Amino acid sequence: MSINWFPGHMAKARREVEENLKKVDVVIEILDARIPNSSHNPMMDEITKHKPRVVVLNKVDMADPKATDRWLSKFKSEGKYPVALDGRHNQIIKKIEPLAVKATAEDFNRMEEKGIRRRAIRAMIIGIPNVGKSTVINNIARKKGAKTGNTPGVTKQQQWIKAGQQMELLDTPGILWPKFEDEATGKKLALTGAIKDTVVPLDEVAIFGMQHLLEWDPERFNAFYNISASQDDDIVTVFDAIGKSRGMKSSGNEINYEAVTNRVIHDIRNGKIGRYTFDKVDAQ
Numbered sequence: 001m002s003i004n005w006f007p008g009h010m011a012k013a014r015r016e017v018e019e020n021l022k023k024v025d026v027v028i029e030i031l032d033a034r035i036p037n038s039s040h041n042p043m044m045d046e047i048t049k050h051k052p053r054v055v056v057l058n059k060v061d062m063a064d065p066k067a068t069d070r071w072l073s074k075f076k077s078e079g080k081y082p083v084a085l086d087g088r089h090n091q092i093i094k095k096i097e098p099l100a101v102k103a104t105a106e107d108f109n110r111m112e113e114k115g116i117r118r119r120a121i122r123a124m125i126i127g128i129p130n131v132g133k134s135t136v137i138n139n140i141a142r143k144k145g146a147k148t149g150n151t152p153g154v155t156k157q158q159q160w161i162k163a164g165q166q167m168e169l170l171d172t173p174g175i176l177w178p179k180f181e182d183e184a185t186g187k188k189l190a191l192t193g194a195i196k197d198t199v200v201p202l203d204e205v206a207i208f209g210m211q212h213l214l215e216w217d218p219e220r221f222n223a224f225y226n227i228s229a230s231q232d233d234d235i236v237t238v239f240d241a242i243g244k245s246r247g248m249k250s251s252g253n254e255i256n257y258e259a260v261t262n263r264v265i266h267d268i269r270n271g272k273i274g275r276y277t278f279d280k281v282d283a284q
């Protein structure tokens, strides 16, 4: 689903999130493990204020494992409670719940000291579109296909879902907008499917992806498309090689660049070529 984020939508989304935040003890922020920085809404820290934060690096099956380890360490060092997982798997609650318990331990201990009886930990999920919020919620709720209001402005009665042994989760996620701070961020968001509409020209997205994959691991890229390209090649040569190898030609026997563009984006987006992380920890 594509959402056009106009300032009015952003203000409304923010208000909705802030309203829901009052009801919870802990925030579960879902990020795409391939772009932990680009899939993070920069206003998140301001909006969530001092709520403890569990950070889920979702889609870990498509991210570079070494980079994921670095991101986990970084988030830990910032006092967050991170975990990397594949939101489609059952049992993810067993990974998330212990972190929510740890994240809220101090607050709950303080309440107990004041004589307030222990209750379930209340949590809500927040993230930009397409990072896997509904997948995670549905998985925890074990209601496959359960509808979650995914559009800001679509209000529905909220419910608490029992999540694990001592947690309750709001069944509607908080949806924040993606950031477009710079061109590279926009391209990474498009490359991973966080934005599917053509906010960024697709040929530029494909070129950005091809250049990175050729830089990081030319052998894998070449083997996948059965070509022999290098990062020093003119990018049109690479398009030509893929088009030729995959038989993507239009009527005049010309390479169909649009088809190559769409194919490369599809392959990267769906992790077909390999596991890549486009945001590097050191580059932050």
Ligand code: GDP
Pocket: 058, 059, 060, 061, 062, 085, 086, 087, 088, 127, 128, 129, 130, 131, 132, 133, 134, 135, 136, 150
């Ligand atoms: P939302 O907009 O944040 O609620 O995102 P969705 O839950 O609708 O997920 C977006 C897409 O990502 C769907 O096609 C999911 O099947 C897919 N997806 C979610 N989690 C994972 C994951 O961990 N790994 C992979 N490979 N795909 C996932």
